[in-house]
Amino acid sequence: MTTSLEVEGLSVDIHTPTGVLHVVRDVSFSVGSGRTLALLGESGCGKSMTAQAVAGLLDPVAEVVGGAVRLDGTDVLELDHTARRALAGPGLGVVFQDALTTLNPVQQVGAQVAEPFRIHERMGRKAARERAVELMERVGIPEPRARARAYPHQFSGGMRQRLLIAMAVALRPSVLLADEPTTALDVTVQAQIMRLLADLRAERSMALVLITHDLAVVAEQADEVAVMYAGSIVETGPVREVFDRPRHPYTRGLLSSVPAGAAKGEPLRSIEGSPPDLAAVPSGCAFRTRCPLAAEICESETPALLEVDGRAAACHFAKELTDA
Amino acid sequence: MPELLEARGLVKTFRASGHRLRALDGVDLHLGKGETLGLVGESGCGKSTLARTLLMLERPDEGTVRFSGVDPFALRGAELLSWRRRVQMVFQDPFGSLNPRLTAAELIGEPWRTHRDLVPSRRRAARVDELLELVGLRATDARRYPQEFSGGQRQRIGIARALASEPDVIVCDEPVSALDLSVQAQVLNLLADLQRELGVAYLFISHDLSVVRHVADRVAVMYLGRVIETGPTEEVFARPRHPYTAALLSAAPSLVPVEGAREIVLTGEVPSPVDPPSGCRFRTRCWLAQDVCAQVRPPMEHGAACHFPLVDNDAVVASAPANQP
Numbered sequence: 001m002t003t004s005l006e007v008e009g010l011s012v013d014i015h016t017p018t019g020v021l022h023v024v025r026d027v028s029f030s031v032g033s034g035r036t037l038a039l040l041g042e043s044g045c046g047k048s049m050t051a052q053a054v055a056g057l058l059d060p061v062a063e064v065v066g067g068a069v070r071l072d073g074t075d076v077l078e079l080d081h082t083a084r085r086a087l088a089g090p091g092l093g094v095v096f097q098d099a100l101t102t103l104n105p106v107q108q109v110g111a112q113v114a115e116p117f118r119i120h121e122r123m124g125r126k127a128a129r130e131r132a133v134e135l136m137e138r139v140g141i142p143e144p145r146a147r148a149r150a151y152p153h154q155f156s157g158g159m160r161q162r163l164l165i166a167m168a169v170a171l172r173p174s175v176l177l178a179d180e181p182t183t184a185l186d187v188t189v190q191a192q193i194m195r196l197l198a199d200l201r202a203e204r205s206m207a208l209v210l211i212t213h214d215l216a217v218v219a220e221q222a223d224e225v226a227v228m229y230a231g232s233i234v235e236t237g238p239v240r241e242v243f244d245r246p247r248h249p250y251t252r253g254l255l256s257s258v259p260a261g262a263a264k265g266e267p268l269r270s271i272e273g274s275p276p277d278l279a280a281v282p283s284g285c286a287f288r289t290r291c292p293l294a295a296e297i298c299e300s301e302t303p304a305l306l307e308v309d310g311r312a313a314a315c316h317f318a319k320e321l322t323d324a
Numbered sequence: 325m326p327e328l329l330e331a332r333g334l335v336k337t338f339r340a341s342g343h344r345l346r347a348l349d350g351v352d353l354h355l356g357k358g359e360t361l362g363l364v365g366e367s368g369c370g371k372s373t374l375a376r377t378l379l380m381l382e383r384p385d386e387g388t389v390r391f392s393g394v395d396p397f398a399l400r401g402a403e404l405l406s407w408r409r410r411v412q413m414v415f416q417d418p419f420g421s422l423n424p425r426l427t428a429a430e431l432i433g434e435p436w437r438t439h440r441d442l443v444p445s446r447r448r449a450a451r452v453d454e455l456l457e458l459v460g461l462r463a464t465d466a467r468r469y470p471q472e473f474s475g476g477q478r479q480r481i482g483i484a485r486a487l488a489s490e491p492d493v494i495v496c497d498e499p500v501s502a503l504d505l506s507v508q509a510q511v512l513n514l515l516a517d518l519q520r521e522l523g524v525a526y527l528f529i530s531h532d533l534s535v536v537r538h539v540a541d542r543v544a545v546m547y548l549g550r551v552i553e554t555g556p557t558e559e560v561f562a563r564p565r566h567p568y569t570a571a572l573l574s575a576a577p578s579l580v581p582v583e584g585a586r587e588i589v590l591t592g593e594v595p596s597p598v599d600p601p602s603g604c605r606f607r608t609r610c611w612l613a614q615d616v617c618a619q620v621r622p623p624m625e626h627g628a629a630c631h632f633p634l635v636d637n638d639a640v641v642a643s644a645p646a647n648q649p
Contacts, residue, residue: 219577219578268538
């Protein structure tokens with residue numbers, strides 16, 4: 001297995017009229033070919049911002065203020081626009097949540113799926129269209145030749161998501177970033193799309209970075225998980241190990257908030273309060289205000305993400321949780 | 325237990341650009357006092373139309389609604405007003421459903437401007453404080469505006485507002501799906517506590533099967549305008565009899581993957597409700613479909629509307645299509 005994507009110490013700030021928000025803080029992870037890493041977290045935890053920074057698609061108000069994003073060994077943050085585009089255009093595919101706003105409503109989908117071939121491989125219109133039809137067939141769009149002439153609104157949500165996936169994998173990227181790819185879809189369609197992503201990942205030895213808030217999706221799809229809270233990774237490791245024996249109180253709280261795990265009629269063990277406003281993240285450990293284990297040290301010292309046997313948790317009491 | 329709310333044979337058709345869309349196609353439903361009925365189904369199955377009909381926001385083309393034995397659609401004037409009070413709603417979007425110009429106290433007390441006799445004016449401020457406390461907020465929150473609250477807190481205000489008119493039934497339309505997981509659990513706990521304390525019944529609409537399994541006493545599964553399976557929640561989840569229910573349950577990702585369980589992956593998507601399949605509406609995606617399924621609408625028997633209900637789950641696994649993208 002080779003490391004396809006390596007993110008090291010990535011930090012992103014957003015400039016707002018009232019000050020600077022540190023939305024991604026010193027985030028590191030890596031994912032190898034044919035593997036799936038899930039970035040798991042609740043809204044505002046910085047998982048999408050991390051993905052956008054990796055993909056080079058940050059909003060102008062946001063800025064990468066540190067770190068490296070190595071795609072097959074090359075730090076794309078060091079490259080100029082043209083070089084980055086030449087490398088990351090084919091090398092890194094992206095699928096977003098909302099397929100309706102991502103597709104161009106006034107262009108035939110065949111032309112849109114053909115676009116990567118036209119731009120990056122300088123193919124002629126006809127040849128690119130042929131490749132697009134093949135690709136649409138591969139992602140499970142029935143009658144692809146006829147459907148290539150249709151417009152996005154003539155497709156269902158699931159079919160639109162298939163189109164986005166087709167575009168994202170067109171140039172055989174080594175890394176595919178999927179940001180909540182099934183959140184807007186119904187359960188039975190969600191299962192189809194996850195299956196398609198898993199098949200493509202295996203077939204093309206892609207590294208898949210799955211950004212999601214859904215613990216069950218992570219449990220079923222990912223090899224490794226990185227749990228984010230208030231802009232930082234608080235726990236990371238192989239999914240089964242992390243979910244079976246979480247070492248960070250936040251991961252624990254999340255897992256016990258899932259209704260499936262609780263006995264019927266029993267109250268769910270929820271986490272107190274709600275995720276912090278990024279303008280007012282608590283000092284020290286950002287989770288301490290909601291944490292049942294919080295002590296004085298949590299306020300004064302930010303816990304480091306320390307690795308112990310292939311896993312890591314940023315908690316002063318990680319050892320106690322491990323032994324518990 | 326005498327039924328609090330009972331619907332029979334509800335049909336509702338909408339006309340849209342020359343098409344006739346049958347959103348409800350003969351729906352039966354009942355809800356007892358203090359009970360939670362989970363309503364499950366994918367988008368376009370008619371669950372929201374059903375909720376709107378039970379709230380009297382839509383008049384059904386056919387069928388009857390009975391609330392404590394009374395047809396609300398026949399009521400007028402004061403009787404209608406008092407019926408309205410007894411059925412309330414909690415909405416999905418805690419950001420869009422609260423007027424940003426009103427304080428929490430005004431939002432919660434607004435129903436009393438219509439139902440004047442419910443709480444005497446001199447008691448109202450105190451009652452707002454009680455309601456705030458009941459839903460886990462503080463009396464000092466009364467003067468704050470919706471924007472000053474988090475999503476979970478706003479949903480609590482929405483619940484307090486529904487409770488202000490002392491309803492017998494609350495229709496919860498995806499009440500936690502806009503909330504983060506950690507906050508979702510708090511709101512689900514609150515809804516359960518309130519039910520125990522006040523004996524209110526919930527019609528709980530959700531696409532999240534694990535949430536429904538946790539909160540609902542009984543569950544009704546809808547597909548293209550019909551209830552295709554209904555029964556006690558645990559029975560339906562453990563031993564689904566309708567192939568669609570089995571597929572839906574199997575498709576939902578679970579936190580603890582069952583070793584050796586084969587996932588049923590349905591081909592295709594839900595057909596358009598404008599042009600639904602004849603007979604059994606699920607037959608175009610069903611791996612058990614026979615000729616009869618296209619010809620005869622399956623009657624509801626033993627909780628499932630299917631010509632070939634599943635009798636044991638091993639057979640489902642053996643016969644179901646799997647591993648096809």
